[in-house]
Amino acid sequence: MRREKRPRRWLRILGRIGLGLIVLVIVTGITGFSWNELVTRHYLNAYPVPGKFYSVDGGKMHIYCTGTGAPTLILDAGAGDDWTVWTKVQSELSKTTQVCSFDRSGLGSSDVLLGGHDANSLADQLHALVGQAGIKTPFVLAGHSIAGIYMRAYTAKFPSDVAGLIFIDSSHPDQLQRFPKAFTQASPNLFVMSWMTRLGIARAMGQCTDLPPGVDAVKGFAYANICRPSVVDSGLEEIRAFPRSTDETRHTGPFGRLPILIISEDPEVQRKDTSLPPDVMAQTSIAWNQMQEDLKQLSLNSRRVIAARSSHYVQLDRPDVIDREVPEFIEHIRHGTPMTEVGTTRVE
Numbered sequence: 001m002r003r004e005k006r007p008r009r010w011l012r013i014l015g016r017i018g019l020g021l022i023v024l025v026i027v028t029g030i031t032g033f034s035w036n037e038l039v040t041r042h043y044l045n046a047y048p049v050p051g052k053f054y055s056v057d058g059g060k061m062h063i064y065c066t067g068t069g070a071p072t073l074i075l076d077a078g079a080g081d082d083w084t085v086w087t088k089v090q091s092e093l094s095k096t097t098q099v100c101s102f103d104r105s106g107l108g109s110s111d112v113l114l115g116g117h118d119a120n121s122l123a124d125q126l127h128a129l130v131g132q133a134g135i136k137t138p139f140v141l142a143g144h145s146i147a148g149i150y151m152r153a154y155t156a157k158f159p160s161d162v163a164g165l166i167f168i169d170s171s172h173p174d175q176l177q178r179f180p181k182a183f184t185q186a187s188p189n190l191f192v193m194s195w196m197t198r199l200g201i202a203r204a205m206g207q208c209t210d211l212p213p214g215v216d217a218v219k220g221f222a223y224a225n226i227c228r229p230s231v232v233d234s235g236l237e238e239i240r241a242f243p244r245s246t247d248e249t250r251h252t253g254p255f256g257r258l259p260i261l262i263i264s265e266d267p268e269v270q271r272k273d274t275s276l277p278p279d280v281m282a283q284t285s286i287a288w289n290q291m292q293e294d295l296k297q298l299s300l301n302s303r304r305v306i307a308a309r310s311s312h313y314v315q316l317d318r319p320d321v322i323d324r325e326v327p328e329f330i331e332h333i334r335h336g337t338p339m340t341e342v343g344t345t346r347v348e
Contacts (some may be wrong), residue, residue: 039203040228047220049109051083054132059111061129063102067094071139071163071333073326074130075101078145078313079242080235082108082225084218085144088319089326096327097334102129104150106234108225117237119153119245126150127158138163140330144315146171146238149245152298156252164259164333165298166326169312172291173250176243179287182280197232212316253298259339260302261329263321264292266347269311293345304345321348 051064064083065072073093075086083101093099103110104122115121130139140163143151148170155162176184196202208227211219225231238245267289276284296302305325310317325348332339 039208040224043220043224047224049221051109052133053109054129056125056128056132057105057113057115059105059113061102061105061111061113061125061132062109063100063129063133064090065098065100065133065135066090067096067098069097069334070136071330072098072100072135073140073142073166073330074126074135075099076104076126076141076143076147076150077101077107078147079238080107080232081144082222082231084108084215084222085313086315087215087218089315089322092319092323093326097330098135100133100135102126104234104238106237107231112230112234116241117234118241119150119248120157122150123154123157126154127161130161137161140164140166140333142166142168142326143170144168145312146242146245148295149173149242149249152249152252153245155255155258156249159255162258164261164329165255166329167260167262167292167295168314168322169263169265169292170295171242172294173246173252175287175291176246178291180280180283183276183284194229194233194236197227198229203227212313214316255299257301258299259329259333260295260299261325262292262295262302262304263314263325264289264304264306265310265312265314265317266306266308269309296343296345301339301342303339303341303343306345306347308347318348324348 049062049064051062053060053062055061062083075083075090077083077085082103086101090099090101105115105117105125106112113125115125130137138161141151141154143149143166145168148167149172151165151167151170152173155165172178193202202208209219209223210226211222215222267285292304296304305321307314307318307321310321315322329339331337
């Protein structure tokens with residue numbers, strides 16, 4: 001009889017250990033979630049966001065305008081980013097004209113709106129925002145990364161609103177087809193990223209305060225949103241909607257003689273910014289560089305500048321290039337003078 005009871009006793013012990021581990025995981029998860037929420041609320045309360053809010057699609061959209069003059073320059077950030085990513089250039093560009101950075105649906109300080117996260121929906125929301133804010137048209141749109149796709153959608157839907165386009169290392173509608181499969185398949189697990197944020201794991205790993213150098217002036221605002229679950233989820237939704245966004249914009253353009261300025265990263269730098277095999281990254285870099293060059297075909301009045309030594313975030317790595325090239329571009333539009341070096345590509 002004793003031999004028969006011994007296995008049952010060990011099963012009970014193992015069951016209790018398993019239950020204890022489950023309880024430990026649940027408690028740890030609740031603790032991490034609560035900690036992340038408390039820290040996020042602290043930063044939200046300690047650093048009230050500058051700018052104004054307007055009602056769009058059942059929620060509030062945030063826009064931050066500085067400077068005066070026309071045409072207004074509207075800055076649209078990359079996937080998951082908000083107005084703070086423009087901190088190194090907005091104040092300088094504001095010396096030339098009115099400059100407005102804003103937060104798309106669910107990002108930064110904007111609510112999650114009723115519309116989708118695809119290019120056409122985001123274009124409609126921006127159109128509503130600038131109307132509410134009373135921004136005079138036509139204006140100049142500047143978009144980084146995925147926002148270049150959104151600018152194309154906006155220009156196709158509301159051409160009379162747009163006086164010019166500035167693509168800052170912009171995504172291309174064909175990139176999923178033109179990149180090597182190894183690169184496109186190496187995308188992060190979005191489900192895991194979402195739950196790492198919710199459970200405070202990302203914060204414990206220091207990812208919530210990992211900012212590039214030189215943005216100390218806005219670090220409090222950035223800390224408030226980097227690991228806010230709703231913000232992270234909205235950024236991930238834009239990534240999930242990317243195939244749809246590319247389908248919506250693949251056949252946009254050309255846009256006649258609309259002034260277009262393309263500012264791109266240094267291809268050699270992108271090749272070093274990845275853990276992928278060198279041959280895969282080399283192919284990716286070549287494809288990306290060609291797609292940047294192809295953007296010139298969107299207008300008979302376009303030119304391209306490669307920012308030497310810059311990675312994908314040109315506005316952070318080489319703000320001097322943007323601060324020099326964009327005011328000149330604005331002045332050409334303002335005075336109706338011909339843009340110089342049309343059709344060319346040069347390195348700065």
